[in-house]
Amino acid sequence: METDVLIVGAGPAGLAAALFLSEYGVENVLLEKYGWLANTPRAHITNQRTMEILRDVGLERDVIEKGVPQELMGDTVFCASLAGEELARLHTWGTHPLRKADYDLASPSRHCDIPQTLMEPILLGGAASRGTKVRFDTEYLSLEQDESGVTATVRDRLDGRTYEIRARYLIGADGGRSKVAADISLPMEGQMGIAGSMNIVVKADLTQYVAHRPSVLYWVLQPGSDIGGIGMGLVRMVRTWDEWLILWGYDINDDPPELDDRQAVEIVHNLIGDDTVPVEVQSFSLWTNNRAYMTRYSEGRVFCMGDACHRHPPSNGLGSNTSIADSHNLAWKLALVLKGKAGPSLLETYDAERAPIGRQIVERANKSIEEFGPIFEALGLLDTTDPDVMLANMEARKENTPEARDQREKLRKAIEGKNYEFNAHGVELGQRYRSSAVVPDGTDEPAFTRDPELYYHPTTWPGARLPHAWVGHEGRKVSTHDLAGKGRFVLFTGIGGEAWREAALETSRRTGVEIACYEIGPGREVLDLYDDWARLSEIEDSGCVLVRPDAHVAWRRRTAAGDCTQELGRAVDGILGLA
Numbered sequence: 001m002e003t004d005v006l007i008v009g010a011g012p013a014g015l016a017a018a019l020f021l022s023e024y025g026v027e028n029v030l031l032e033k034y035g036w037l038a039n040t041p042r043a044h045i046t047n048q049r050t051m052e053i054l055r056d057v058g059l060e061r062d063v064i065e066k067g068v069p070q071e072l073m074g075d076t077v078f079c080a081s082l083a084g085e086e087l088a089r090l091h092t093w094g095t096h097p098l099r100k101a102d103y104d105l106a107s108p109s110r111h112c113d114i115p116q117t118l119m120e121p122i123l124l125g126g127a128a129s130r131g132t133k134v135r136f137d138t139e140y141l142s143l144e145q146d147e148s149g150v151t152a153t154v155r156d157r158l159d160g161r162t163y164e165i166r167a168r169y170l171i172g173a174d175g176g177r178s179k180v181a182a183d184i185s186l187p188m189e190g191q192m193g194i195a196g197s198m199n200i201v202v203k204a205d206l207t208q209y210v211a212h213r214p215s216v217l218y219w220v221l222q223p224g225s226d227i228g229g230i231g232m233g234l235v236r237m238v239r240t241w242d243e244w245l246i247l248w249g250y251d252i253n254d255d256p257p258e259l260d261d262r263q264a265v266e267i268v269h270n271l272i273g274d275d276t277v278p279v280e281v282q283s284f285s286l287w288t289n290n291r292a293y294m295t296r297y298s299e300g301r302v303f304c305m306g307d308a309c310h311r312h313p314p315s316n317g318l319g320s321n322t323s324i325a326d327s328h329n330l331a332w333k334l335a336l337v338l339k340g341k342a343g344p345s346l347l348e349t350y351d352a353e354r355a356p357i358g359r360q361i362v363e364r365a366n367k368s369i370e371e372f373g374p375i376f377e378a379l380g381l382l383d384t385t386d387p388d389v390m391l392a393n394m395e396a397r398k399e400n401t402p403e404a405r406d407q408r409e410k411l412r413k414a415i416e417g418k419n420y421e422f423n424a425h426g427v428e429l430g431q432r433y434r435s436s437a438v439v440p441d442g443t444d445e446p447a448f449t450r451d452p453e454l455y456y457h458p459t460t461w462p463g464a465r466l467p468h469a470w471v472g473h474e475g476r477k478v479s480t481h482d483l484a485g486k487g488r489f490v491l492f493t494g495i496g497g498e499a500w501r502e503a504a505l506e507t508s509r510r511t512g513v514e515i516a517c518y519e520i521g522p523g524r525e526v527l528d529l530y531d532d533w534a535r536l537s538e539i540e541d542s543g544c545v546l547v548r549p550d551a552h553v554a555w556r557r558r559t560a561a562g563d564c565t566q567e568l569g570r571a572v573d574g575i576l577g578l579a
């Protein structure tokens, strides 16, 4: 069997890679070891960037239909149990009225909460209907690569037959125990298996405890909840409000716990704080927290992505989001190289652009776990293992004393610190690339005026994500992101920038790479409805912003050039590795 791209693993990374490659007209085969997709909920938080990417391929609506909307995601509670005392509450996932404005201004898309069990079939349907050939029950065993391609040996797990698949490129999207990454000896930094966590998926109607404070996360502080795990006990919404994922830690130095249904229900009842609630256990599984990332994502014609490259706890909800963004970054590059429109050096920019992001999110997710520490400390839970003393320490904050006031203040600050996990808008949208697929315009990187992790700073500085602005096009209100994407480059200009259109046409004709051009301004095909583009574009009307197929700025020029065709051509050739 032969194909252009062989993808190993049908998790979010592999499915998204298949989807984007098929969307861009690249032949691909997707292998999955098991007979179907994720069988437990796992990743839920789907951030604005992922929703924008899915919007670009026409699947945003499908995800919104199946997901839980942002307004039901964010009344995040810290409590002694669901039925017990509430210790604190935080607006999360951009739902604080002040933060909501930041999120609304930054993107045409909203956060959404959808379990992997529902997201993956949407990605699969999108990929298969666009041409991906999918082989379930098929396990990748090994690979060999040469100058013109990769030969993978795979096993059909239904009949035991072993056979070869020849591909021009191979993508290893085979998760946190990636065999592909091991086979190409990707260099890893960090540590695997630093804490133990258990997942218990249950059916339990908790409406009475949660519907008045709708959230996807209910954090539970109880004796032992700081051991292992992800920082605290967690009651995690799967479906409103009768299906839940319960997370509880275990000491990784002990033998892995074996729970029967009765013991699992006991843990669940403890966290709910009401043992009269009927609980039906759906599944029980163990996993470990990791703090590890690859410093390189590829070797020759083999590329890895997703958890194969970055292994971290689910804090900040960055796992599947980053996996999908990895595949979005690589797919258009592979498409252009396979179609002979770009040089192979374009593929080297995948490493350069995504490896720093992988490292950043691994560090962020692990730091978010550490940032639970101050909450335990403020409540006086760290100096003792005696549950009665813990309870007394927690009660102490209710006194009318200077010590209690200090304790309350400490708790407030500790909860505020959790914004870095739950409202890290800068981490989610602020990714800026540096590579040869980005052409500097000679300006310095714009300074961050607010905390770069908490706040997204829109800019058209080359390498940054295209800022979102609502504009008018063909009688409708659309986002600049709706004009960009679709597997092609886009050039935005304005009044006085007419020469850029000619430049885009000529460069497209010469390279065979589509560059759509939009003039934004009164009387032009795109109207700057709220003057947002004028505020955000950081160019003059006669300048231009060149945007890559993945909606990152490739290059810009503040004003018109003497020879626009030559300048644009030089930038595009540099990006495509044709210079």
Ligand code: FDA
Residues within 6 Å of the ligand: 008, 009, 010, 011, 012, 013, 014, 031, 032, 033, 034, 038, 042, 043, 044, 045, 046, 116, 138, 139, 140, 141, 173, 174, 175, 176, 179, 199, 287, 305, 306, 307, 308, 314, 316, 317, 318, 319, 320, 321, 322, 323
């Ligand atoms: P993933 O592991 O999902 O998929 C790899 C696939 O490859 C699997 O289907 C596997 O069977 C297959 N495979 C492996 N070896 C193979 C072989 N030899 N041959 C063929 N197939 C093979 N993330 C997020 O963004 N938001 C969130 O809210 C959360 N929450 C969350 C909660 C919990 C409890 C967990 C455990 C994880 C999260 N995550 C998350 C993380 C998220 O689940 C994770 O990052 C993604 O699933 C990673 O996607 P990948 O496609 O890289 O790997």
